[in-house]
Amino acid sequence: MSHYLVHRLLQAIPLLIAISFLVFGIVEIAPGDAAQMYIDPDKGTDPEYIAQVRESLGLNDPVYVRYVSWLTKTFEGDFGFSFRTRRPVTFEVSERLPNTLLLGGTSLLISVVIALPIGIISALKRYSILDYLLSTLALVGISVPVFWVALLLIQAFSIQLGWLPASGMRSVREQYEGWAAVKDVAEHMILPAIVLSLAQTASWSRYQRSALLEVLGQDYIRTARAKGLHEFRVLTRHALRNALIPIVTLIGLSVPSIVTGAFITETIFSWPGMGRLGVDAINGRDYPVIMAVTMLSSLVIIIGNLLADIAYVWVDPRIRYD
């Protein structure tokens, strides 16, 4: 097992380098560069000034020089400076990553806690009114646009009822400390976390339902029942564990989104996360930040897949990596 892990981690290194090469190339091919983003579209800007900016950002070097210098610096742990703000990339990312992890992690947790029971109930009560109701709700959850749900929730819970904050991560009027600060952040997180988990919850509950249904039709379930096992035990010991395998894959695949953030939700709720950072960076052709964000998400995707593989071993003893 440990052998396997080391092997997989080593494999990740050339993969990450290849990804960095591709992303760097794509940013290079995309029209426009960071210096042009200093142009004020309201007025236009002195071309000489743009040339100065270009020089000061080191954009005049050939692309391979810039790539190699980026690569060597990255191996030394130096991600460079943001072109937009001229602050260290590590600073920009570290300011936002915890916020995104918090929101993304919470919404993932909400999805798991709600989706799995719903899926199980739907499968057990197949074709019942409850099943139809939950299926319809899931369909709605998958179909409605995120921004529309977000605005609806803000209108209802922030503006009409005044129960929950509509924007930001912390109150700016009061400066809370200790538990009050935790409670403050939690209150700010409720609406965006619900919005973010909605579609995920809906689709995972469908997967859980069909996975469980498939397992329930297997021979070993019939055997278990034939042995005279109590239905509850059949379900918990034999069916659920097997039905978890596809869900674990799904969860593993969605782990990266906890890190990369969600642009639309973050914008509507003014959440200071990675999604807004990433989109701002792409619009500004801010390649040190683009590179850091994409490399980080690539790394998390690799780790997420690895975690899913490890989880398989736990849910399904037939799987071994020797």
Added chain:
Amino acid sequence: MKRTLIAVLLIVLLSLPLTSALAQDGGDDDFACPNTGGTLVVAYGTDPRSLSGLYGNDGNSLFIITFMAEPLLLGGENWGDQIEPALAESWDISEDGLEYTFHLRQGVKWHDGEPFTAEDVLFTYEAVLLEENAIDWRPNLMQGDQPMQFEVVDDHTFKVRLNEPDATVLTALAIPIVPKHAFTSLEMLDAPYNTSPIATGPYKFVEWNTGENVVLEANQDYWRGAPCIDRLVVRFIEGAANQANALLAGELDYARVDGADLTPFENNPDFVLATAPRDLMRYVGFNVRSPKVSDPAVRRALAVALDRQAIIDAAAGGYGTLADSVFTSAAFMYEPGRNAQYPYDPALAQQMLADAGWTDTDGDGIVDKDGEKMSLRVVYLGTWSLMQAIAPLVYDNWRSIGVDVVLDPLDEAKSYEEIYDNVSEEKPYDVMLGGWGLFGPEPDHYRNYLVSPTGFFAYDNEEVQAMFEEGRRISDPDARYELYAEVDRLLWEDLPMIPLYQAVGAWVYRSDLNIDAAELNGTFLTGLKYPGRAYFEG
């Protein structure tokens, strides 16, 4: 309002050749806060690029900087619509117009308690001139290839020497001043100052929470008097609709929300909805080198074909004033009604086109002349929702008089390449849609954009260029007023661009927030001329 503005300018300009101290004290010192304390929460788009007044030239940065920093005088680009003293109490101009002596305000302190002196002014201007710093104010301090000369006479007297007389120098010098003692050298591209500024304005920097907000607090030593409100938070909330929601949810006290649905604020006792003209013009610009629109008569016909009021109502939600000049009302010589309005009249437009030789000879519904069809490529920044809204209206209006229109929304990078780079005289479009502004009272600031051969309109009109040249040389205020009034008339006649409307801002704020003395003024990005005088009613 307009009259006072002109009067102030006349006073300023009349004294130009007289070598007299002309400007009095900046503010009315008799203001006292009726109530103090509280936190004012305002909002703007996203994280600033820089908090240094020398680098923060994007809206996000400027919005915060105007609460903190100050130039020698107001009235420069981004600094309102009137020339009036700020850090300089008054100034004299030598008889030959080559030497400007600024008398700096005494007793002004930086936010860290150090005294403000002429050395800071010199340091600021030298830093701007240093090429490696890549500061975009640099052209302001250059006359052709020669920089202006600066001299510290004593702690509170500062001299600027010009190589040739330039009547626009006052507004050119309106650059936020930075403290010399906060820097280790003139090179400031990566100075710590850019993220933790020290200035002289009403509010001082406390902290910048990335992605969330910038917190400022009252500068108790402010020379206009300590601000009434203790704490000011600029939150980063993108989009007028999201800001409007935050206002309704009680999470914001003051924001400019034109562009959002404003009905919840109308007749709402909890909020005040106030409007003010902004120093921003939206326009349809011509590439006057394109043979199809090189004839001014054609351009006038296309103007008459546009239902500009409908564009204001549909695209800007009614928040605009029908333009009757290529200059905004902030320009000192602007006079409403000077130019005859181009009325919306499609039949007349068609007649005007026909008079200019453009008729539909082959019956395909598109006018043509000498075998060439009138087909116009209209480009604009496609990610700008306002332009998205304006473009189809222009299309409809022009199509209805037999002008073929090809709308070409460009992504950001492409539009920088095609429209905004300003380096080529060859423009790949016939028409562009855009907006510009924050030029302040000095019409000379329009020059590069309006009459430069490489500008958006490739407009190479020697007569107008010569008039702008003369505008810099002459200092007599009446003559200057007359000269620019003539430029105004001429450009309205020749129409290198069709000004659509001057933007009107809609500010919404809590009804217990009093901004009467703070003066709502749309020509400042913040909307407030004296932010320190806003207060919460008890």
